[in-house]
Amino acid sequence: MSGVVLAPDTAPRGAATNREETGTFEFKAPAVLVTAGGIGGNQDLVRENWPERLGQVPRKMITGVPEYVNGRMLGFAEAAGGRIVNRDRMWHYTEGVTNWNPIWPDHGIRIIPGPSSLWFDARGQRLPVPNFPGFDTLGTLKAIGHSGYDYTWFVLTQRIIEKEFALSGSEQNPDVTNRDLKLTLSRVLPGAAGPAEAFKKHGEDFVVASSLSELVDGMNALTDEPLIDLADLERQIVARDREMDNPFTKDLQVSAIHNSRRSRGEKLARTASPHKILDPKAGPLIAVRLNIITRKTLGGLQTDLSGRVQGFDHAPVPGLWAAGEIAGFGGGGVHGYRSLEGTFLGGCLFSGRQAGRGIAEELRG
Template identity: 65%
Template structure:
């Protein structure tokens, strides 16, 4: 049987598109197969905030941040905490990726048309020690145009190659099997799904209208992670994070179903680090959902007071935006699967950002006028909409009324006592009377404001929460939301999938989230943020180049 193309790519998300663009540049013929309709081209990246991890960039230097490759590598390795024999390739990927982020990444992306917002964000500030988890300095560079701004250059290149006859798409084609001749993967087989008019990101039907088979010299799996498949998330949930939450909401579209991982395993690929995941603890139910159980993550500044379900403050240093998985494991140890932020109007105005391209119309729409309006016009529109319509938000002028509504929202037995909550807030407020404090969060806030970017747009001037002049008071119920898969198909630095014997499976490559963003888990146990899109780009590029070199 003749080949239909040189290379087949399963998945038209960012990683698949980057690989396709590289292959087309090398003059290869590619078929991109995706189970979703054409309107969902780009997968998750379209919805993303477009935050990219860069090291020692001009944006950082302009914000007076001193960063270096060595500091970033120490942060990465302290965060990843690689400790398994199968971390051999993930560690190699981590070293290569930090080198990319400190070197060629920015200029390569700028050449392709990306631009960055000038204020660099400080995500995952860490567990409190210089060695260990967290970013020593801000490194989260927001792409101008957010997720669509990251995707556009690659979509454009792929569309141009499509016009030249090098790339063709097969939408609504769901791969169910990787086919082999001998030990070499050389094709895909699956079902053709009924045409769908579902809007971008909405769930599309799985009704079958036929089947298909395609052949090529190589197949690249670019199918994403498992975040929308709660059953798989629960099956692989690590004990070290406590029991899996009874209730989780979903931070990714329905197509992030994880099916393709087992399919690739059946063709000889080895999956490692299944128990490593990156789920968030600041999830709110979207009042205008796009996908099933649609959750939005709050990207919080550091000032909100974080209380558990019984009103006890979370321990040091579990402050907003410091240690995602440390906080998740603590919350699970409380016996509840939610927690609370208490904050003021002044804090929400400056510190609440919502992750997602659609939640940031100013940055996504590349409107400087609207972006500058953020600094002057009070609470951002999308945050205001959540305050008014979101089921997890409560706004009240006084604490007893706030606590009463928090109890009502949680349902069941009233777990929160006004006196307990008031004691936590009042004690915290009292720590502001001196320019120094034993309260580590207050000290952290003052430290954060020494960074220009935080002082400008991210960290409110420390103030007393119970002073009505700073009010009204706001409570937000924070749910656990599923998002990223840190483990995946084991790959070498050419993105070739390795089998259980550690040798490449001939003809088979994996990229993006399906490959744990490189190697089967470039992040190890935890992430520094903004590293996922970059992992798709880096691994997609390496697969594209290696596959182009390998096919005749």
């Protein structure tokens, strides 16, 4: 979406364009609509507002939104009398990898994972249930925040990366961005998608190895301390692999993989056929160091239902309107704090429509 910021001195004053009876209307007063996005591009602001409930403030994060999403306009709007609510409500992801081909500083890309990768904390312990890949973003963020470390690990196979690694971002999905049907259909063909394969090859967070001991050496080489113990990691992977032979498994992640494949779409394009991680035919083995990656802002300027910014006394700030992420997706998060994955944009669009209509009505008088 593109931002619209009409500064009062540039807004048309009293210009008799578009009167109602002629399909036109008259501006009676200047209006300012701020739609400058959230704070995810500003790590300082993200840290400053980090909620206690999510545990320690990450020392290292990568940035999942463009640099201009810096919260600057929030400051101006607040200075103009606007009330900011729920500053600590943010939605950041836990599966961030450093972009080997960055567009903005600290550019991170989120892996949108299928269910099969094994997820370990920095010390090499499986994350507590139900923190499986793609299950509960805020729950996993909280678990990591209380782990004492900022990063976690996926351990997977070539067979899993081929089917289950989607990357978020328009440049990472040329088939969708360019509406290329042929390329889109190639997603169901064998082989990892080009962008995922490029990360495997060039990404600084990726380790590829033909044996588990080589993998562990590679993982330990990427971190300040060598925290992964080969024997302990092997014990956990062997225990999980054993459950592949158990039709009544109590390993909930293995159950989730079988459950996912009941859906034809998932089976075709998103969930690898169940296999043992240590099966050499499924290899090579891959480990991915996952960083916290900033993304969405759910707090912001408090507005009424037509996008009019509220002041500290809950009275509207004259002439000031807000929509989109700067308004916490339109009035404090249309879907609430835990939200619904992938539905953020809709609230931004809807609040823009509401604000546009509200301004038109106000200016029409």
